[in-house]
Amino acid sequence: MPNLLSRSVFNLLFGSRRKGLESLPGPQPGILGTVGDFIGASPWDVCARYGREYGGITLIWMGPSPALVLNDPALIEQVLDSRRMEFEKGAISDQIRPSVPHDTLFIAKLNEDWAEKRRADPFEQPWYEDWLAAQVGPMQVSIAEAVESLIGQASIDLTPALRRMTADAFTVAAVGEKLPEPVFVDFMLLAQAADARIQAKLPLKFVSPPKGFEAARARFYGYFAERARAARQARNPSAVDLLSRMLREMPQLDDLALAHILGALYFGGVFSTSTTLVGAFHQLQKHAAAEERLAAEAATLAEARLTLERLRGAHWIEAIAYESMRLLPAVRIFTRTPVADAKLAGVTLPAGSLIMISNQHLHRDPSYWRDADTFDPSRWLDGGVARDPLGSGHFFPFGRGPRACVGGAFAVAVLQTALATIAARVKVHVDSTEPFEEGFFFGVVLPKGVTGKLVPRVASRPTSLVESA
Template structure:
């Protein structure tokens, strides 16, 4: 029997549904899933997109038949134009060799070495705050995680440039806003947004060169197990695929992808804890019982079960990577529907993570749903929750990010409570990741 043809919104001539998507990307995806089911066809300005919200179909694309799918370039330049052949965007043999080469920087024993830096940087940030201060939480978490990723995985120092670099990353990410059709304008057209993008790109290029020079001048003092040390040793040993351009791509990829998702997870965790008094009480009670009056250790973090549930639940409700895209190399059949060669598959965590078929009280913040007693793995498909992606391309930094989030929450949370200063839920702007706008402000409160 022939595969079915999926249904979807009609849209308008030429633009298809591009304008509807840009008006409200998250709402549009939710509406399409409700109206047309788990496999919906969406015409856009220049591509044919299929919205896939069935966990088994997502597992098929990301895991079972992953070889038929590649990372797409959605706007003619996209992240490929910024990150080149870094781990996030590369394909085939280059991706496999680079992932294998970089992997030791994320081994458990290496993560244990990063712990002191994670805690120390979080402590230094907390020591700049006083009770009664009002802080921009998303900006503070972005600068903190940026500093951590550079000092650990890249084995370098930022020299106090965290805010400048964080702002440059915002300028760059703004180029990829999904809620504005101006993002479809080619990057070479000097619109105000593209001018900011190019300016941010140049600033980041300078940062990358400085980070690499720190290694080449012998200024770093780490153990040599960080990602950049591994790459530079491979380059100096004559590895044909590792040249200065490839190193630039990997460092820039880690700058962008290695801090942003964790910063957002922390921002949304603080917000959700602030808005849910019982969860906040249990969070602080666990810190008192496990960490006490000292900063958390590796052994402590392994025992912070409720804190980890807070992190998981924050990533369920506010997945920093709100959708995953793949492009079909050849015709395929997905959940009984025909998928043509060259089509784009969008697999939105934002929709699947809030699907009432898989989650009781899907819009509620319930960290306890992740306890061994409450979780019913038999009734919930594996890919009903995939904040780090899945399959061979599952995020290489998953454990790094989870540990970092727990260390930061514990280090700051044992000192202060953060009270959300806004009146409404933060507005969410889909860019490369799901950013709040305007800034999420918190009042620093005494424990």
């Protein structure tokens, strides 16, 4: 807490700004406000602590500017759903704009063309479910091949390994092939450039892109544009990848628009999906009975061709996916800003103020969840998924309301396909079960130092992989 002198200076300089906000609880601000709470600490941990200490709403100060941290489901519902038009995404749209094209849904503003872009997104189309069902087999093959390439390595850093595996699964679903290594390198450079802007302490105009950024961006989106041109010239009516489906169902899109849609998939899901996988296997190492049950269900699935219908009937795999997203959500902070002065929780928040929405506290709220800090997939059985669906008050790893991640269902399908495919072939042995260090990259939690090895369960490829190849 700031000392008495620091608090006095803040009140002297900015005390008038506190009028009208006195009803809100929160830490006492010093000369720099309350930003000191976030120095050297993960922002999601700070926001969760505020939830425990101050309840559902906490007033903080970013220097002289008031900001709110929300841990109350009803207030979060207002900001993200019923009153969403009053609140836009925070600075993230401007921060990632050089890496993510301006014409994509990812950074569109609610009060501009977001609704139009959402309606036009391929994941919002009536044929989406049919497309998703067709991806399970190809993604299973891609993931199984990645597993085979990792077997025998003495020590694997799981975060980059599963990130690369996830990127390949995404690419197989997007264009029907794995992502070439140079294109993956370009993708990572674009992500690093955006991350530097997200984490910058200076105005964005002073943050320069890394060397080779423009060329990498041209190559990355050029890869998808070239795939679009090739697919348009040699139409394959039986191809099931997203690009081929969009060419059939959305012929009005030109090659550049297709490239931007496909490229944006990676920024929206590769980091979050792979991070969730790392967290899942880290927890499973500590809970042998849960891991053994996963292996048994995965082995049963491997006895026949894996389909979306069979995958959705694998309730333990679903439970592990949901519990991993509850306990260790990849995205733990969502930001919004009022487009005009907005009344919220009985006070008027100035336009442009920061609102931080935390899910970590609510995902682990002991008044709501039994043994809230324990990895217990069984909580999702016997009606648990229906009781706490994605996007509900105490469970929103993809956000809440109409602007929740449009790719959420796809990410869950990738996650469950990966869990089933990996567990059928290997046991993921994690070197340490101590809590891993959590960094931050591109708005997503970044597990650090989670190493291990893949121990084979079977000596040959299962029937499902052969049949789906």
